[in-house]
Amino acid sequence: MHKKAHLCVYLRIMNIEDTLTQHIKNALQTLFGLQDATITLQSTLKDFEGSHTLLLFPYLKPLQKKPEEIGQAIGDYLVGKAGVVGKYNVVKGFLNLSLTQEAWFASFEAMRQNPTFGNLPARPQKVMVEFSSPNTNKPLHLGHLRNIFLGWSLSQILEACGYEVIKANLINDRGIHICKSMLAYQKAGKPETPASSGIKGDHLVGKYYVAFDKALKQELAPMMREVLENQRLDIFTEAEKITLQNALKKIEDLKKPFAQAFAEITLVEFENLAPEILEKAKETLQTQKGFKALSKDLEKGELAKKIKNLASLEAKTEEEIGNIKEIVQAKTVLMQEAQKMLQDWEAGKAEVIELWKEMNGWVFEGFKQSYDKIGVRFDKIYYESNTYQLGKDIAQEGLEKGIFGKEPNGAVSIDLTAEGLDKKVVQRGDGTSVYITQDMGTADLKFQDFGIDKSVYVVGNEQDYHFKVLFSIMKKLGRSYGEGMYHLSYGMVELPHGKMKSREGTVVDADDLVTEMERIAEEKTKELGKMENLPAEELAKLYETIALGALKYFLLKVEPKKTMLFNPEESVNFHGDAAPFVQYNYARIQSILRKAEQDQVQYGQASYANYKTMHASEADLIAILLTLPAKVQEAGEQYAPSVIAQYSYEVAKGYSRFFADCSIFKADTAEARSFRVALSAQTGYTLKFVLRLLGIKTPERM
RNA sequence: GGUCCCGUAGCUCAGCUGGAUAGAGCAACAGAUUUCUAAUCUGUCGGUCAUUGGUUCGAAUCCAAUCGGGAUCACCA
Numbered sequence: 001m002h003k004k005a006h007l008c009v010y011l012r013i014m015n016i017e018d019t020l021t022q023h024i025k026n027a028l029q030t031l032f033g034l035q036d037a038t039i040t041l042q043s044t045l046k047d048f049e050g051s052h053t054l055l056l057f058p059y060l061k062p063l064q065k066k067p068e069e070i071g072q073a074i075g076d077y078l079v080g081k082a083g084v085v086g087k088y089n090v091v092k093g094f095l096n097l098s099l100t101q102e103a104w105f106a107s108f109e110a111m112r113q114n115p116t117f118g119n120l121p122a123r124p125q126k127v128m129v130e131f132s133s134p135n136t137n138k139p140l141h142l143g144h145l146r147n148i149f150l151g152w153s154l155s156q157i158l159e160a161c162g163y164e165v166i167k168a169n170l171i172n173d174r175g176i177h178i179c180k181s182m183l184a185y186q187k188a189g190k191p192e193t194p195a196s197s198g199i200k201g202d203h204l205v206g207k208y209y210v211a212f213d214k215a216l217k218q219e220l221a222p223m224m225r226e227v228l229e230n231q232r233l234d235i236f237t238e239a240e241k242i243t244l245q246n247a248l249k250k251i252e253d254l255k256k257p258f259a260q261a262f263a264e265i266t267l268v269e270f271e272n273l274a275p276e277i278l279e280k281a282k283e284t285l286q287t288q289k290g291f292k293a294l295s296k297d298l299e300k301g302e303l304a305k306k307i308k309n310l311a312s313l314e315a316k317t318e319e320e321i322g323n324i325k326e327i328v329q330a331k332t333v334l335m336q337e338a339q340k341m342l343q344d345w346e347a348g349k350a351e352v353i354e355l356w357k358e359m360n361g362w363v364f365e366g367f368k369q370s371y372d373k374i375g376v377r378f379d380k381i382y383y384e385s386n387t388y389q390l391g392k393d394i395a396q397e398g399l400e401k402g403i404f405g406k407e408p409n410g411a412v413s414i415d416l417t418a419e420g421l422d423k424k425v426v427q428r429g430d431g432t433s434v435y436i437t438q439d440m441g442t443a444d445l446k447f448q449d450f451g452i453d454k455s456v457y458v459v460g461n462e463q464d465y466h467f468k469v470l471f472s473i474m475k476k477l478g479r480s481y482g483e484g485m486y487h488l489s490y491g492m493v494e495l496p497h498g499k500m501k502s503r504e505g506t507v508v509d510a511d512d513l514v515t516e517m518e519r520i521a522e523e524k525t526k527e528l529g530k531m532e533n534l535p536a537e538e539l540a541k542l543y544e545t546i547a548l549g550a551l552k553y554f555l556l557k558v559e560p561k562k563t564m565l566f567n568p569e570e571s572v573n574f575h576g577d578a579a580p581f582v583q584y585n586y587a588r589i590q591s592i593l594r595k596a597e598q599d600q601v602q603y604g605q606a607s608y609a610n611y612k613t614m615h616a617s618e619a620d621l622i623a624i625l626l627t628l629p630a631k632v633q634e635a636g637e638q639y640a641p642s643v644i645a646q647y648s649y650e651v652a653k654g655y656s657r658f659f660a661d662c663s664i665f666k667a668d669t670a671e672a673r674s675f676r677v678a679l680s681a682q683t684g685y686t687l688k689f690v691l692r693l694l695g696i697k698t699p700e701r702m
Numbered sequence: 703g704g705u706c707c708c709g710u711a712g713c714u715c716a717g718c719u720g721g722a723u724a725g726a727g728c729a730a731c732a733g734a735u736u737u738c739u740a741a742u743c744u745g746u747c748g749g750u751c752a753u754u755g756g757u758u759c760g761a762a763u764c765c766a767a768u769c770g771g772g773a774u775c776a777c778c779a
Contacts, residue, residue: 040721042721045722045723047722048722053722055721057721057759057760061759091722092722093721093722093759093760094721094722135779172779175779176778176779177779384779407777411777412777413777420705422704422705422775425777426777427777428777429777432777434776434777434778434779435776435778438779460773461706461707461773461774462774463774463779464706464707464774465705465706465773465774465775466774466779468706489707491708491772491773492772492773494772499772524741525741527741528739528740528741530739530741546741554714557715557716558715558716559715559716561707561708562707562708562715563707563708563771563772563773564714564715565713565714565715567713567714570713570714570728570729571714573714573727573728575727575728575741575742576726576727576728576741577714577715577716577726577727577728578727578741580741581727581741583741584739584741584742585742587741588739591738591739592739595738596738642716646716646726649726649727650726653726656742656743657742657743657744659738659743660742660743661743663737663738664738665737666737666738676738702739702741
């Protein structure tokens with residue numbers, strides 16, 4: 001009872017912003033009779049004295065007074081009344097407030113007393129976060145890692161925000177992609193297994209996927225030549241012929257403007273350029289390919305314009321060739337065999353199912369190892385082989401409700417043009433599912449399974465449109481969770497030379513990357529030579545903690561929707577704005593706490609009750625620590641782990657500065673020493689808290 | 703072509719519910735350790751916030767147009 005009342009007092013003082021806001025409201029009303037004025041508080045810029053700044057601009061007009069006048073009046077009121085504000089200064093339209101030492105101590109104490117500081121009150125809502133959702137034909141790569149880390153971190157953040165969170169993974173274990181791997185495996189004719197080959201299951205299956213692709217290319221090349229050069233179309237249906245002829249005509253039509261534009265270019269024009277660009281240009285001119293890449297290297301000007309024009313013509317031609325390829329590819333023996341296998345799978349043909357189960361089993365085992373390694377697990381795993389037929393009843397339901405309509409051939413569709421979207425088919429004319437059919441069904445399944453209020457999808461931004469449509473449909477159908485659907489859309493991770501392309505072997509494999517990061521972590525640790533006394537087992541754990549931390553932080557600190565660049569040579573830093581720096585500060589704090597224990601330094605409130613002269617970096621650090629709940633809330637509301645990542649760096653930097661400015665065990669007074677240990681402990685709590693939200697571990701020493 | 707996203711320092715990124723002199727890290731340069739972890743701290747250098755116009759007391763931030771980059775526009779997934 002007593003304890004509870006005690007806590008309430010603290011909680012009231014704790015939120016300085018709320019307290020200040022309330023006092024300022026009172027001031028405005030008492031002094032000027034202003035009701036319900038908007039109050040904008042922001043943190044004070046470095047160069048000015050104070051910690052909180054009130055913007056006075058909004059009051060200038062209604063009060064018809066100068067900002068200095070208003071600022072002084074409010075400032076005087078606050079200093080007189082509140083006991084929170086010690087002094088103030090007014091600069092132009094800004095009222096800078098300095099808090100009293102008592103206010104800092106009181107808020108610090110409140111924070112310390114709250115063992116779950118940073119967690120928001122529980123709310124009776126369930127949210128499912130679906131992430132990872134891999135295909136089972138190849139191993140995880142860097143792009144998947146961005147997805148997985150985002151999903152995991154968001155789950156932790158939402159839990160801290162008080163939601164009950166279900167982490168779900170929807171594995172795409174069926175379809176043409178896995179049939180390709182299966183077919184290649186079958187054809188290879190030797191009974192290779194992960195055990196026999198020593199290759200991790202997902203990598204082994206990926207190997208056969210690549211093999212299929214290679215064989216397909218070989219088969220396709222002469223066929224494409226037949227079509228493109230000899231225009232022989234006898235193997236195609238009439239409808240296909242028409243499409244192909246159209247495409248061929250377009251390509252033909254593009255040739256003349258291309259040749260014309262090409263003729264206008266002379267090598268002389270390139271001669272002023274850097275030698276490496278000249279080299280590139282020569283090659284491009286010779287092969288008449290790669291104009292797009294070349295145009296990126298050029299400065300603005302006449303020449304760049306010409307090259308750009310060529311690049312655009314080249315792209316159009318390539319697009320047409322792509323269209324042709326799609327049709328021709330379907331005629332290859334390999335693709336037809338793969339399609340046949342898919343049909344057999346759907347028909348439940350025993351030997352196909354058996355092989356499918358075996359190979360998927362290998363992949364799942366491989367994925368499990370990867371997930372374990374990066375510290376990720378799921379509460380629920382869905383398999384698309386179980387869900388891909390779902391959603392047909394919803395198509396029916398939509399028809400009955402008049403939300404969907406029928407096409408002449410029986411396809412079910414929805415017209416979303418009123419919302420700026422298009423018409424979308426949700427079920428084929430033959431009654432079978434399309435992609436969105438199963439997503440509708442799965443959305444309902446998730447609700448049936450867990451009674452969720454919100455549903456988050458961590459999926460790449462190439463599916464932005466798809467989710468707009470899906471969410472719109474589920475809302476129209478009146479689903480209770482419809483308003484709570486959110487697409488956490490993230491951008492691609494690009495490499496210095498451009499996109500990752502599995503076919504060109506420029507994919508950064510997730511397992512390889514983690515291993516490489518651990519190697520670097522080991523190298524850096526050894527360079528520093530501080531950890532030589534640690535047993536090998538603990539060292540290995542430390543390397544893993546640092547390596548994964550660096551990688552996760554690197555991928556999480558950037559706003560999700562932005563395309564980001566990954567440069568293997570230099571991207572994942574261990575210094576500055578990076579996880580190892582944050583972890584390092586945590587480790588330092590643990591070292592301090594160990595020493596405090598050893599020296600039997602008390603650091604309860606009583607031990608520093610008489611400490612009065614706080615250093616500026618101590619107050620700054622408290623101010624940073626106090627914003628934890630606000631940061632958690634912001635990150636949750638915006639679905640933005642980047643907010644937490646940036647905050648973790650802010651905390652670490654604040655501590656690092658404090659550490660440099662204030663000696664702890666050699667402090668002038670015992671009070672100062674105790675307080676600084678307490679401040680370190682609270683910082684340690686905060687660092688651990690936020691790093692956990694990012695899925696990053698904290699080392700006890702490093 | 704329609705729609706959506708992005709464009710901030712040499713590089714990678716913050717800031718974008720409008721507020722002071724646009725911030726960090728990396729890189730470069732100059733300092734700091736008889737001291738609790740230097741994977742650190744302090745400082746210097748570095749910017750027409752893509753461009754133009756508009757709204758406003760005030761715009762990197764909101765609106766419009768333009769230019770660049772990307773994505774997407776299937777009865778594919």
